[in-house]
Amino acid sequence: MQLILILAGAGLFLFFVYSAVVSWREREPVAAKHFFITAILILIPFFLTAFIPFTGKVFVFSLLMAGWTAGILIFLLPNGKNHAYRQVKPEGKIDERDTMFSRNELMPDTENFEDYYKHHPEKKALDDRFRGNKGLLQKGTTQYNPFYFASADASFETIAALRNFVNGTVATEKIPVKPEEISRYIKNWSKKLGAVDCGITELQDYHIYSTGGRGERYGRKFEKRHRFALAFTVEMNHEMIQTAPAGTVVMESGQQYLESGRIALQVARFIRNLGYEARAHIDGNYEVVCPLVARDAGLGEIGRIGLLMTPKQGPRVRIAVVTTNLPLITDRPLHDFSFIDACVQCKKCAEVCPSNAISFNDREIINGSLHWQINQESCFTFWTIAGTDCGRCISVCPYSHPDNGLHNLVRFGMHNSGAFRKIALKMDDIYYGRKPIPKPPPKKLQTT
Numbered sequence: 001m002q003l004i005l006i007l008a009g010a011g012l013f014l015f016f017v018y019s020a021v022v023s024w025r026e027r028e029p030v031a032a033k034h035f036f037i038t039a040i041l042i043l044i045p046f047f048l049t050a051f052i053p054f055t056g057k058v059f060v061f062s063l064l065m066a067g068w069t070a071g072i073l074i075f076l077l078p079n080g081k082n083h084a085y086r087q088v089k090p091e092g093k094i095d096e097r098d099t100m101f102s103r104n105e106l107m108p109d110t111e112n113f114e115d116y117y118k119h120h121p122e123k124k125a126l127d128d129r130f131r132g133n134k135g136l137l138q139k140g141t142t143q144y145n146p147f148y149f150a151s152a153d154a155s156f157e158t159i160a161a162l163r164n165f166v167n168g169t170v171a172t173e174k175i176p177v178k179p180e181e182i183s184r185y186i187k188n189w190s191k192k193l194g195a196v197d198c199g200i201t202e203l204q205d206y207h208i209y210s211t212g213g214r215g216e217r218y219g220r221k222f223e224k225r226h227r228f229a230l231a232f233t234v235e236m237n238h239e240m241i242q243t244a245p246a247g248t249v250v251m252e253s254g255q256q257y258l259e260s261g262r263i264a265l266q267v268a269r270f271i272r273n274l275g276y277e278a279r280a281h282i283d284g285n286y287e288v289v290c291p292l293v294a295r296d297a298g299l300g301e302i303g304r305i306g307l308l309m310t311p312k313q314g315p316r317v318r319i320a321v322v323t324t325n326l327p328l329i330t331d332r333p334l335h336d337f338s339f340i341d342a343c344v345q346c347k348k349c350a351e352v353c354p355s356n357a358i359s360f361n362d363r364e365i366i367n368g369s370l371h372w373q374i375n376q377e378s379c380f381t382f383w384t385i386a387g388t389d390c391g392r393c394i395s396v397c398p399y400s401h402p403d404n405g406l407h408n409l410v411r412f413g414m415h416n417s418g419a420f421r422k423i424a425l426k427m428d429d430i431y432y433g434r435k436p437i438p439k440p441p442p443k444k445l446q447t448t
C-alpha cells in the first residue's frame, strides 16, 4: 500500500512540476506558480497517508486511488465525440466587397464608394466610424510603435509586390502524374517549405467569393475554374501573439501572411511547371475564402472567432490556398465536434474582446450556414484605433498554447473526452487566467 501511494503521489507531483517548468519556459510565471503549488498540494495527502499511521488509513487509501483512477479514466475513455457533430454547408457565396479590408479601401467621392453605399446604405454609418480613426499601422494609434509598424508594413508591402505572381504561364509539356504520389509530394514539400499542415479538398462554389473586392479585382465576378484546392497553414509565433493587441502582433501577422503566401506561390509555380493550371491565393489577392477551404481540406474546424481552429496550434495560424486542375487525392474533413463543444462552453475570447465583437451565443444559421459570426465592423473599428490587427481572441484561446508535449497531451484529452474537455477548460482559466494580461514583447525586440 505504501509503495503504491508513493508511486501515485510522485507521478502526479512530477507531472505538475514538469508543467510548471514548461510554463516558466513559455513566459507564463503565474501558470508556473499555480502548477508548482498544485504539485506540492497533491503530494501531501499521498505522502501523509503513506508515512503516518492513523485509523481509517485503508479508507483514505481507497479514496485517493479512486480519485487517481477516475482521473485517468476521464482522460482516456472516449466520450462526447463526433455523434453530435452538425455542419450546414453554406448556400450562397460571400461577396468580397462586404469584407472590412475591401470597405477600408473605398475612397470617398469615387464610383466604387458611391455604388457600394447606394446598395448598402445600412453600412455607411458603421464604416464612417472606422474612417474617422487613425487607421492600421498609423501614427497616433494606441499601439503605435515606429519599429513594429514599419516592420509589419515591410512584410505587407513585400506580399503586395508578389501579388502579380499568383498566376503565370503553364508549361506546354504536361508531365504525367499519379494523384497519390503528387498529393503526397506536395504535402511533404510544403511542410519542408515551412507549412505546419497541408490539406486537399474539391473546390466548392461556396469556397469562391462571388465578386472581387480589392484592388484591380474590384467588381470582377469569380467563377470556379479549378477542380481542387490545396490549403496550407503556417504557425504564428506564440511569444509574439501573447503580446496582443501590441504592435508585435501585426508584425507577426504580416510575417506569416508572407510565409504562407510564399509557400502558395512556390507550389502554384511548381504545378504550372508540370503543365497544369494553378493559382495561388495570398493576402490581398484571394478569390477563395481560405478558412472554409482549409476546413473542408481537413485542417480544422471554424470556431467562435470565425477563424480556423487547428489541432496543434488552435487559431494561431495563417492560411494560404492554391487552386488547380492537377489531379489530386482529397482529404476528409475532420468533422471534429470537440472544437465546437469547447467553443460552446469556453467563451474566453468573447470575454476579452475589447470591441465586444464576439458572440456569447451558440452557433446560428446565418446566410444558410451554421456558424459563429463576429461583428466585423466592431472588430475592425478597434483595429483602426489600436493600429494593429489586435489578436487578443487568438492569444487567450486555450487551443493556442504552444505545440509541445504538455499541451498536446491536454489537446488529446480535450479531443477524446467530453468530461476531460470540461475540466481542462476550467483548469485553463485557473492556471492561465480567465482574462490573461498581455505579455511584453520578446526581449530581443523590445524598444525604448
Ligand code: SF4
Residues within 6 Å of the ligand: 303, 304, 305, 342, 343, 344, 346, 347, 348, 349, 350, 393, 396, 397, 398, 399
Ligand atoms: S477562446 Fe474558447 S470560445 Fe474562443 S475560440 Fe478559443 S476555445 Fe473557442
Ligand code: SF4
Residues within 6 Å of the ligand: 352, 353, 354, 355, 356, 357, 358, 374, 378, 379, 380, 382, 383, 389, 390, 391, 392, 393, 394
Ligand atoms: S481581433 Fe480583437 S477586436 Fe477583433 S474579434 Fe478578436 S479580440 Fe475582438
